[in-house]
Amino acid sequence: MECMNMLKVSRFAAKKIRQGICLLDSRDFGQVPMDNQPVSLMTEQGDYLGQAYLSQQNKGIGWFFSRENVALDQDFFENLFRKAMVKRHSYFQSESTTAFRLFNQDGDGFGGLTIDIYNQYAVFSWYNSFVFSIKDTILQAFRQVFPAIVAAYEKIRFKGLDYESAHLYGEEAPSELTILENGVAYQVFLNDGLMTGIFLDQHDVRGSLVDGLARGKSLLNMFSYTAAFSIAAAMGGASHTTSVDLAKRSRELSQAHFKVNGVDLEHHHFVVMDVFEYFKYAKRKGLTFDVIVLDPPSFARNKKQSFSVAKDYHKLIAQSLDILNPEGLILASTNASNLSLEKFRQELEKGFGNRKHRYLTTHRLPSDFAYNKKDESSNYLKVFTIQVQK
Template identity: 70%
Template sequence: MIELTVSPIVERKIKQGICVLDTQDFPEVTMTNTMVYLQSQAGQFLGQAYLSSQNKGIGWLISKQKESVNQIFFERLLFEARKKRKSFEDSSLTTAYRLFQQDGDGFGGMTIDRYNDYAVFSWYNEYIYSIKDQIVAAFQTIYPDVLGAYEKIRFKGLDYESAHLYGQEAPEEFTIFENGVAYQVFLNNGLMTGIFLDQHEVRGLLVDGFAAGKNLLNMFSYTAAFSVAAAMGGANETTSVDLAKRSRELSEAHFQANGLLLENHRFIVMDVFEYFKYAKRKGLSYDVIVLDPPSFARNKKQTFSVAKDYHKLIAQSLEILNPGGQIIASTNASNVGLEKFKKEIEKGFMGRKHRYLQTYRLPSDFVINKNDESSNYLKVFTIQVEK
């Protein structure tokens, strides 16, 4: 095993419990896709890690001791992870949730999700992909009840991004449940599946009546999962806006899965910033506005990043929000901390009176590394705007 001597900065991070290895902390390291022992400049063993670049760092610390990374190792991790999700497994109201969450469950670089009787593995770097056979074998031992699995390739270099992995193939589209609401999903069509599972507590808020009797605008709506949840929770009308042409078809499928009539629910294929202008021009206004943009987006006219531009969404929402309305402000940008996100929101309010009702972070199935705030990447505020 290669021994790698690290800087005092890295030593301090490891002792704090941070598992992701930052690229900037290893400027001269050229080796990749290999397991290493990390040691301090005094020669003290600090932990076992693997090096493999991905969008989040250059590698991961996986253990504070020397151990064999084999099928038995992963069986132990998966067994512990399964115990943590027993409440989800026992629930008939929610049949899609996360089974394994990176360093929160002891091994960064992969996630596993469950959709009814099927699993979806996401590989985030070349090293984790190279040992996937022993991970999958361990999974089949711990989850013999899962009928089949798919994989998502979330790093560059392969000529495919989604494939059937083992077992029975899932229907092209099928229904899962979350908070008792039906959603249509698909497991082998690109990187997406039709729903972002990390938002089930926020959608649960809408199912429980947060928008009951109101009209809701859902921006960056993707498949309009927030809109469906709101409609099931008694919203009078919903409007879902997304630039992707397929969003309308996918959104309608969720509504139809719940037997909801579409006459009070609109699906608009349009750039969000153009829709703000359109709504203002047409005199449209809303009681609740959901803002859940991608961390970074680019179209022909402009680029958008949560860190620099989220305040624009707040400011433009206020122009079409009914008096006493509410905003659900959300981001999954891991580079934007909770306080930084709040400051960006405040910049958009420009002194307009409002109060924060609730704060949501990642749900319990998305187990976080409690020593690393960036692993708790989801940040959602429900905000009451004063009349």
């Protein structure tokens, strides 16, 4: 597939592309006369910049992918996949971790596509309709490079289709599939909406809990989803865990992780409740915790209020302090790509006020989540482990 159409870009857009930023921002392009196609980008002076494709998605209007004149054919993707495989060599060899990201958008040379591995199954995520339109070429390249992957699924992460998830090829996975991470078993589901039951970008944070960060301590896991942090803590020796999420299904999904690891539920509790309501409940009941994990969605809304990481995270910190034991730990996490590390830290500081505290560790994306080192927003994960002093 050749790039036939030419598109002249503004001086500001050309500067960003030359700096290495691959995501094309609509604010830099104004009115674009074409969509869902590859293009050659030129400066206002007519100098060749390279190749991109245009396709509207949740963030941006397309992706720059090559400074050279290349065809988006099977050979192109096979080359990318071979490079991605080399980067993840240690994951393919690991016996303790069998789920990881194999291909991560512009970090691996082509934005709009991610591929995750769960044991011998692959999950493709298409972020715009152009990538979806060339999926047959991508799948052919993938099967050539990774013949040992027995089957694949897809997730549709753009608007316009009437489904979110589907089986692509090969033998279907069990409805509940057990994978390993840091030696801990997790039950995942590959063909049930956009989620799979675990966020793989938190490998290292869960690893710190498996390694004993909460050993002998009580842990509160807010916005817990399937309580992956909680089972990691339990396997690392936590004495008690409490997992809080508003979704009714969260209890069943969370308990599955504990059961597959043979962990008795006597000291592990699952609460279906709004997080802010739980803070009030815990304070009223005199409940306190040694470790509190905060991993909210970037934006959320319920019947009573909305929540934005950029504007409201400090409220989570302030309310956590009311139920945190002396010398307790807060694990503050966000995946908001529009919030820099420093801005996130400033938002946390608003919540701490005058309370003494110190930052122990900072986690960013794990090694399998290759990111574009020229674009700070590509390394979107930010997690601080913070000790609150007396």
